[in-house]
Amino acid sequence: MDLTWYLVLSALLFSxxxxxxxVRRSPLVxxxxxxxxxxxxxxxxxxxxxxLGDADGQIxxxxxxxVAACEVxxxxxLIVAMYRRRLPLDVDESRGLRG
Amino acid sequence: MSATTFGWLILxxxxxxxxxxxxxxxxxxxxxxxxxxxxxxxxxxVCSVGALIGLLDHPVEERQLADTLYDYAGxxxxxxxxxxxxxxxxxxxxxxxxxxSTMIHLYSFAYMGGDAGYRRFFAYLNFFVFSMLLLVxxxxxxxxxxxxxxxxxxSYALISFWYRRDTATxxxxxxxxxxxxxxxxxxxxxxxLIQQLGATxxxxxxxxxxxxxxxxxxxxVAICLLLLVGAFAKSAQIPFHTWLPDAMExxxxxxxxxxxxxxxxxxxxxxxxxxPLFELAPTAADIGAFxxxxxLIIAATIALVVTDLxxxxxxxxxSQIGYMVVGVSIGAxxxxxxxxxxxxxxxxxxxxxxGSIIAAMAANQNIDRMGGFRKALPxxxxxxxxxALALSGFPGTSGFFSKDEILAFAAERGGMYWIFAxxxxxxxxxxxxxxxxxxxxxxxxxxxxxxKELEGGHLAHAEPExxxxxxxxxTDVGFPGPDHWIAERAFPMKAAMTVLGVxxxxxxxxxxxxxxxxxxxxxxxxxxxxxxxxxxEVSEKVAYIGLLVGGLCAFLGIGxxxxxxxxxxxxxxxxxxxAHGVHDFLFHKWYFDELLDALVYRPAIALxxxxxxxxxRVVVQGIVRGASGGVGGLSATVRxxxxxxxxxxxxxxxxxxxxxxxxxxxxxx
Numbered sequence: 030m031d032l033t034w035y036l037v038l039s040a041l042l043f044s045x046x047x048x049x050x051x052v053r054r055s056p057l058v059x060x061x062x063x064x065x066x067x068x069x070x071x072x073x074x075x076x077x078x079x080x081l082g083d084a085d086g087q088i089x090x091x092x093x094x095x096v097a098a099c100e101v102x103x104x105x106x107l108i109v110a111m112y113r114r115r116l117p118l119d120v121d122e123s124r125g126l127r128g
Numbered sequence: 129m130s131a132t133t134f135g136w137l138i139l140x141x142x143x144x145x146x147x148x149x150x151x152x153x154x155x156x157x158x159x160x161x162x163x164x165x166x167x168x169x170x171x172x173x174v175c176s177v178g179a180l181i182g183l184l185d186h187p188v189e190e191r192q193l194a195d196t197l198y199d200y201a202g203x204x205x206x207x208x209x210x211x212x213x214x215x216x217x218x219x220x221x222x223x224x225x226x227x228x229s230t231m232i233h234l235y236s237f238a239y240m241g242g243d244a245g246y247r248r249f250f251a252y253l254n255f256f257v258f259s260m261l262l263l264v265x266x267x268x269x270x271x272x273x274x275x276x277x278x279x280x281x282x283s284y285a286l287i288s289f290w291y292r293r294d295t296a297t298x299x300x301x302x303x304x305x306x307x308x309x310x311x312x313x314x315x316x317x318x319x320x321l322i323q324q325l326g327a328t329x330x331x332x333x334x335x336x337x338x339x340x341x342x343x344x345x346x347x348x349v350a351i352c353l354l355l356l357v358g359a360f361a362k363s364a365q366i367p368f369h370t371w372l373p374d375a376m377e378x379x380x381x382x383x384x385x386x387x388x389x390x391x392x393x394x395x396x397x398x399x400x401x402x403x404p405l406f407e408l409a410p411t412a413a414d415i416g417a418f419x420x421x422x423x424l425i426i427a428a429t430i431a432l433v434v435t436d437l438x439x440x441x442x443x444x445x446x447s448q449i450g451y452m453v454v455g456v457s458i459g460a461x462x463x464x465x466x467x468x469x470x471x472x473x474x475x476x477x478x479x480x481x482x483g484s485i486i487a488a489m490a491a492n493q494n495i496d497r498m499g500g501f502r503k504a505l506p507x508x509x510x511x512x513x514x515x516a517l518a519l520s521g522f523p524g525t526s527g528f529f530s531k532d533e534i535l536a537f538a539a540e541r542g543g544m545y546w547i548f549a550x551x552x553x554x555x556x557x558x559x560x561x562x563x564x565x566x567x568x569x570x571x572x573x574x575x576x577x578x579x580k581e582l583e584g585g586h587l588a589h590a591e592p593e594x595x596x597x598x599x600x601x602x603t604d605v606g607f608p609g610p611d612h613w614i615a616e617r618a619f620p621m622k623a624a625m626t627v628l629g630v631x632x633x634x635x636x637x638x639x640x641x642x643x644x645x646x647x648x649x650x651x652x653x654x655x656x657x658x659x660x661x662x663x664x665e666v667s668e669k670v671a672y673i674g675l676l677v678g679g680l681c682a683f684l685g686i687g688x689x690x691x692x693x694x695x696x697x698x699x700x701x702x703x704x705x706x707a708h709g710v711h712d713f714l715f716h717k718w719y720f721d722e723l724l725d726a727l728v729y730r731p732a733i734a735l736x737x738x739x740x741x742x743x744x745r746v747v748v749q750g751i752v753r754g755a756s757g758g759v760g761g762l763s764a765t766v767r768x769x770x771x772x773x774x775x776x777x778x779x780x781x782x783x784x785x786x787x788x789x790x791x792x793x794x795x796x797x
Contacts, residue, residue, distance in 0.1 A: 050778050059774075120774045127772025 035076035042069035054119045056111070060104045067097045131182030132195035134175045135214040138222055139261050141172040146254035153247040162237035165250035169233050169257055173226035180219050183653075191216055191653030194267050194331060206326055213267035213330055216653040220465060221264035221397055228389045228472045229257045231624040235480050236381040238618035239487070249289065249379070256282035260390050264397060268328040269318040272398075276314060276358070279391050280307040286386060287378040292601060293594055299374035306371045310361020314398075317354035320347065334404040334657075341408050352405055352412030355398060356419070363395025363449050365423045370721050372446055376438040380483030383438055388445045388479055389472035396452040396468055400461050407459075407660055414544075417457035421551045424450025426718055428558035432565070433714040437482050437493045440566060444519060445475055447555060451534055454548050459660030460537035462648040466639050467534060469647070470526035473631035474518035480615070480625045481512035485570060487612035489578050490590035495566065500575025504582035507622060508615045509571045511629045516567045518632040520560035520686060523679040529636035531556065533666075536641070536674035540666045549674075553681050560685020568693035587612060641671035 042065055049062030071090040078086025111118060145168030149161045156164070183191050196211035212218075233253065240249050259282050263275030281304075288300030322328060324347055325336045341348040359365070364372035375387045386392070399406060399416060406413040427446035434440050448471045455464025486493055488505055502509045518525040521532070531552070538548035578588040589612070592601045615621040638646040655661055692700050704711045716722070 047782050051775055051782065054775070123774070124772030127770055 032076055032080045036073060039069045039073040039076065042066075042072065054121055056104070056108050056118060056120055059120065060101065060108070063100070063104075064097060067093055067100075129178065129182070130193075131179045131186075131214045131219075132193050132212065134179035134182055135193075135195065135212045135218075135222075135265055136197070137175040138172045138179065138226065139212070139258065139265060141168045141175065142254045142258035142261060144168060146251055146258055149247055149254060150251035153251065156247055159237065159241065159246070161247040161250045162233070162240070165254050166230065166233040166237055168254060169226060169229045172257070172261065173223070173230050176219060176222045176226045179214055180223065183214065183216065183219055188653050189656065192331060194329065196267070206322055206328065208270045208328060209268060210271065211267035211329070212265040212271075214265070216651050217397075217400060217465070217655075218265050220469075220647075220651060222261055224469050224472050225257065225260050225264065225390050228476050228628070229253075229260075229385060231628050232381050232385040232389070232476060232480075234620045235384070235483075235624040236379075238620040239381055239483055239613050240379065241613055241618075243379075245289065249286075252282060252285050252289070253381075253385070256286065256386060256391070260394070263394055268330060269321060269333070270328045272401075273311070273314055273318060276362070276394065277311055279362075279394065280304060280311065283307065283375070283386050283391055286382040287375045289378055289382065293377065295594060296377040299371070299377040303371040303375050306368050307361050310358040310368065313354045313357025313361070317351050317358065320351045320354070324351075330401065337404055337408060343408055344411055345408075348405060349409045349412050352402070352409040353415065355402055355405070356412060356416050359395030359398045359416075359453070360419065361395075362398075363392050363453065364446050365395065365419050365450065365453060366426060367720065367724065369423060369427070369446050370717075370724060373434075373439045373442045373717070376436070376442050380438065380479055380486060383442070384476045384479030384483070387442065388475040392445060392449055393452065393468045393472070396449065396456055396464060399453065399456040400465060403456070403459075403461060403655065403658055406457070407658065413457045413459075417454050417545075417548060420450045420453030420457060421548055422450075423447070424454065425551055425555050425558075428555045428562065429714055430717050431562040432558060433711055435494055435496050437486065437495050437498070437566065437570070438479070439493075440495070440562060441475070441478050441482060444478075444559065444562065445471075447559060448475065448519070450555075451531055451552060454538070454552065455534035458538055458541060458545055458548060459658065459664065460534050461655050461658065461661055462651045463530070463533035463537050465651065466647045467527075467530035470518065470530040470632070470635050473628050473635055474515045474525075474527055477511060477625060477628040477632050478515035478519065480621065480628065481508050481515060484508040484613075484615040484621065484625075485512070487614050488582055488588065489576075490588040490612065491592075492578075492590070495569045498570045498576055498579075499573040500571075500579045501582075502571045504575070504579045505614060505616055508625075511615075511625045512571060513567055514629045514632055516563040519563045520682045521556055521678050522560075522682045522686070523675070524633075524636070526632055526634070526636035528675070528678060528682070529639055529641075532674045532678040533639065533641070533671070535678070536666050536671045537664060539674060540670050541664045553677055556678060556681040557685040557688075560682045561689045564686045564689035565693065568689055572694060573697070582614075587614065587617075641666070641675070642668040 046062045046064075046066030046069060049065065050059050053059055053062065071093050074086040074090045074093070076086075078084065078090075108118070111123070116123065145165055149156065149164055153161070183193070186193075192213065192215040194211055194213050196209045198210055199207055200210050201208040233250075236249065236253065240246055243249065256279065259275055259278030261275075263272060263279055266272040266275050284300045284304040284307075287303050288297045290296045318328065321333055325333055325340055327333050327336060337348070357368075361368040372387060372392065376383055378387070406416070424447045427443045427450060431440050431443035431447065434443060448467070452464045452467050452471070455461070455467060484505065485498065485501060485508060488501065488508075489498060492498075514525075518527040521528045535549045535552040538545045538552065575583070581588055593599060594601055613621060615625055638644055639648065692703075713719070
């Protein structure tokens with residue numbers, strides 16, 4: 030199969046993820062969208078790996094999964110902490126670091 | 129032991145004494161601090177004699193022994209060594225310093241007995257002697273500067289010894305500041321020497337100088353003038369002299385030791401030590417001689433009218449140091465140093481006698497209030513008269529021989545140098561007059577209240593007060609307490625004064641023209657290469673005519689004082705009224721304080737104000753405020769980008785990524 034279709038799908042997934050990050054205000058949904066973006070990159074990496082017959086891309090994808098898992102742990106931890114402190118679960122309300 | 133080992137021991141004893149007394153000031157009982165101090169200086173004197181004997185074992189031309197303990201710094205191939213030079217000049221100075229210091233320590237042992245700061249006093253005094261010995265024994269200009277600065281500090285600490293007295297702390301600061309001006313001159317001179325010759329060791333410098341410099345080349349003249357600045361500040365020569373009369377705020381033994389016998393002669397020592405440089409720069413030497421002449425005459429005229437007993441003697445010190453400066457500047461090195469020695473004896477003696485009288489007057493120093501102490505204080509008065517005779521140059525006393533030797537040398541050298549002989553003899557008349565002004569006012573005349581009480585066996589007491597302002601003072605932190613000590617009632621004072629009295633009377637006989645010339649022969653080891661001193665051979669004829677004229681001057685001055693104060697008492701008051709312009713001029717010390725005030729102090733203050741009000745407020749603050757304001761404004765602008773909206777940041781990241789992607793597409797396409 031042609032590499033192009035995989036890349037188009039990957040780009041579509043990435044755009045959906047990026048759009049979700051930009052428009053949604055719930056931190057949980059933003060986290061999900063970030064996962065979509067990371068996995069779209071994984072798809073592109075594996076597609077290139079198959080196309081070139083080189084295992085490096087797959088190794089990259091594995092590392093990205095590890096990073097994604099860590100990121101989810103941190104992100105969910107933050108969300109739980111916010112919930113316990115009864116902070117609004119809305120990223121636009123958490124503006125304590127503005128200049 | 130070799131002479132250099134003794135040289136190190138001379139330094140070690142006073143230093144150890146100062147440290148022991150300084151650290152043990154809480155535990156040393158009673159007068160033990162005084163005993164330790166006196167003993168350590170006495171030991172240094174014994175070591176000086178040991179070094180002298182060691183030096184005499186060497187032949188004359190090998191009497192310059194340098195010894196180095198270790199290099200304490202070195203840069204650019206120039207060593208700075210902790211080294212001493214033991215030669216006839218330094219041992220001569222060490223003998224004078226330790227000898228007179230021992231006597232003055234002995235005197236202070238009793239005189240300072242009633243002072244709450246007894247231990248502090250001896251710690252300072254021992255430190256001073258150590259510094260002075262470091263100054264005279266130093267083997268290079270770097271170590272000389274160290275000793276020079278230590279001595280300046282010791283002088284400051286001792287002038288301000290009674291530190292609750294405002295006038296004393298001010299006088300200490302004045303002395304210190306003026307001395308630092310001199311230090312700067314000395315440091316610059318040393319820097320120039322290092323730059324030109326690459327050496328600091330005396331022997332190396334003196335060896336290299338004649339090859340490196342032409343006679344009267346501007347660099348060597350500049351070096352010598354800078355050395356003179358240092359010498360003048362330390363030796364209270366015009367225009368750096370105003371600190372010395374104020375230094376009389378210190379305790380009397382301090383005046384005797386530091387401000388008469390030893391420290392103020394450091395300038396004379398410096399000129400004599402650097403004689404090979406001054407012989408290459410005759411212009412600088414002549415300037416030095418003229419300043420000395422001006423000082424000796426001006427100081428003598430001021431001493432005619434001052435009424436504070438200690439200040440009269442202080443002006444007399446300036447005047448006598450003027451003689452020494454003239455001597456060593458015109459090439460009469462051994463004569464100048466001979467006068468330094470005799471002056472140390474009779475001037476220390478005069479101060480000690482003055483201290484005894486001031487104690488009897490319950491700390492009042494005004495000679496207008498004194499009179500008729502001859503029955504109440506016979507011992508003190510006898511020694512005061514001996515000191516005054518030696519100061520006047522009365523025939524047979526030590527001052528007679530030493531002063532005339534300088535002036536005879538000036539006359540023999542001839543030409544322009546006649547001026548120094550004439551000026552010196554004129555000032556000698558004034559010297560004799562003011563010396564006996566003290567004697568006739570204090571010893572003779574109607575006994576004052578205190579003298580009468582003392583004849584009845586009661587020593588005057590007064591509430592502690594500042595003699596300058598009359599303000600009451602507290603005595604718990606080191607003030608002259610309620611106890612006073614007069615020589616008649618304290619054996620150590622009596623002994624010290626008697627030894628110096630013998631010196632003042634008979635020390636002149638070691639150097640009688642044509643008969644005994646001990647000092648000249650001894651100092652040959654240092655001055656044998658001098659071209660000036662060796663070119664002038666004072667003939668016996670000139671020397672004896674000089675002695676005759678000197679004796680006449682002394683008689684003239686004493687006679688005038690005798691007439692004005694004894695034969696026709698009160699005539700000085702009429703004289704003062706008739707010539708009140710001159711009197712005012714002299715009484716205000718030729719307005720030197722006011723002159724320095726207008727020339728240095730006020731411009732410096734005005735400059736400080738200008739720097740504070742204009743430079744600091746406008747320029748410096750402007751730059752600082754401008755810089756901080758600029759940074760603040762810029763950061764306020766940039767800060768608005770930090771909105772706190774996470775999604776806005778994400779948008780920026782995505783937009784940036786998209787922008788980069790678009791850019792790469794375009795450039796690769």
